[in-house]
Amino acid sequence: MNTKTYDDMTHLYGKIWIWTAIVIILLVPVAICLYYNAWPPVQSVVKGLLGVAPIFWTVGVIEVITFCPMLGTAGSYLGFVTGNLTNLKVPCALNAMEINNVKSGTEEGEVVSTIAIATSSIVTTIIISIGVLLIGQLTPILNSPELKPAFDNILPALFGGLGVVYISKNWKISIAPLLFMIVLFLLVPSLASSVGILVPVGAAISIGVARILYKKGLL
Amino acid sequence: MNFNPNDSFMYILAVMVILFIIAQSLFFLIRAYRRGKELGMDMKKLRKTISSSAIFTVAPAVSILLGVLTLSKFLGLPLPWIRLSVIGAITYELPAATSTASALSVSLSETLKDPKAFSAITWVMTLGIMPSIVLVPILLRRIQKGLTTIKTKDSKWGDLFITAMFLGMISAFMGMVFSNIRSGLAGWIPIFVLLFSALLMGICGILLKVFKINWIQDYALPISMLGAMAFAVLITPLIV
Known part of the structure; x- marks a missing residue:
């Protein structure tokens, strides 16, 4: 008798897809080295890695712990392969769950979040592919100085709309982490380049505040 | 070659x-x-x-x-x-x-x-960038088990816990928008854009709740985001 639940099967399929993705991702540099007979000196790779790995490996661990509960099972297996989580997949999943009035971690939340992330991944892949095909025609438009401010401000444009929905519904929990982050970025503007590391700090503050307010019966 | x-x-x-x-x-x-x-x-x-x-x-x-x-x-x-x-x-x-x-x-x-x-x-x-992808199949089940434990003990707190995590992320990114304001008026542009996006979202909310324009709910975020990006295009030449 088959006793595996839908969620068990999602984990199984997810693991098969993600491990295959890992192999494919690793095969890209291997194929390049073999085809062009261009294995790089190990020291140059290590030196290059030293410049990025300490921060990006840390951010990677943080992202897994922070985003997996938001993205759900299939959403995590898919979202972490297709990337662009903070600027696209996570807001897309959150917005879709909000519209459908379902909660993350429920069966319905899992369905909605997966549909949002999968759709977003397909559309992103198609848009980038069209862009690559039409690169000659698109480059002057996309690089035009008139449009530059639009893309420079994509994160505030995204988090303004998303933030107001969540903050207005949960303003008691939001004030402390928001004030903390604003003051922190005012004092140390250079932290903007490593905002990923600050996500769990914000989460810890809001969880702490939520716990205190909950215990006092204020939520 | x-x-x-x-x-x-x-x-x-x-x-x-x-x-x-x-x-x-x-x-x-x-x-x-x-x-x-x-x-x-x-x-x-x-x-x-x-x-x-x-x-x-x-x-x-x-x-x-x-x-x-x-x-x-x-x-x-x-x-x-x-x-x-x-x-x-x-x-x-x-x-x-x-x-x-x-x-x-x-x-x-x-x-x-x-x-x-x-x-x-x-x-x-x-x-x-490998850790973020390799850790998912290794840690996902454990993370979910931890959340299930929290939810089983107290389901209301479980929901609040996840909401608080969302807010932590949103706070970090909203705080980041303030990182350039010491550079003068140009540094305020991201804040104006953020506020304009929030305003558009508020208008969408009013259209939905007061005027019962239900279709707007599905497109409120793209409307706010694209509207705020267009706003950035308009205000940047006036400020910089």
Whole structure:
């Protein structure tokens, strides 16, 4: 008798897809080295890695712990392969769950979040592919100085709309982490380049505040 | 062999990776859609979720395409196409390429001609981002078990816990918007854009709740985001 639940099967399929993705991702540099007979000196790779790995490996661990509960099972297996989580997949999943009035971690939340992330991944892949095909025609438009401010401000444009929905519904929990982050970025503007590391700090503050307010019966 | 980062071999690699990504996405999309049907969910709403997610994705995807263009100036087109379609983001790929290029004393002001420098950059881009993908199959079940334990003990606190995590992320990104205000009025532009986006979202909320324009709910976020981006285009020349 088959006793595996839908969620068990999602984990199984997810693991098969993600491990295959890992192999494919690793095969890209291997194929390049073999085809062009261009294995790089190990020291140059290590030196290059030293410049990025300490921060990006840390951010990677943080992202897994922070985003997996938001993205759900299939959403995590898919979202972490297709990337662009903070600027696209996570807001897309959150917005879709909000519209459908379902909660993350429920069966319905899992369905909605997966549909949002999968759709977003397909559309992103198609848009980038069209862009690559039409690169000659698109480059002057996309690089035009008139449009530059639009893309420079994509994160505030995204988090303004998303933030107001969540903050207005949960303003008691939001004030402390928001004030903390604003003051922190005012004092140390250079932290903007490593905002990923600050996500769990914000989460810890809001969880702490939520716990205190909950215990006092204020939520 | 003369090395050209734009040659057909690289395009073949890119197409293979892209097809894999689309196959994986389609697999989970169809599976989730069928599951929604089984659970008796409102299928009309799920179809709307597909269209609203697609529309929401357009602007960020074009911004990712800009990242491909930036990297293509020295890496050719196929490699950035691959990298920004799987796990990568421009905020990571550019420092990875720069770090490796400086380790090799190679200039990134023109298209790379040295295949070893190219392969070194590809390795650094690949290995530097691996933990986030490798840890998912290892940790996901454990993370979910932890959350289930919290929810079983107290379901209201479980929901608050996840909401608080969302708010932590949103706070970090909203706080980041304030990082440039000490540079003068130009540094305030992201804040004006943020507030305008919030205002548009508020207007959408009023249209939904007061005037009962229900379709707006599905498109409120893309409307706010695109509207705020257009606002940035209008105000930047007036301020800078």
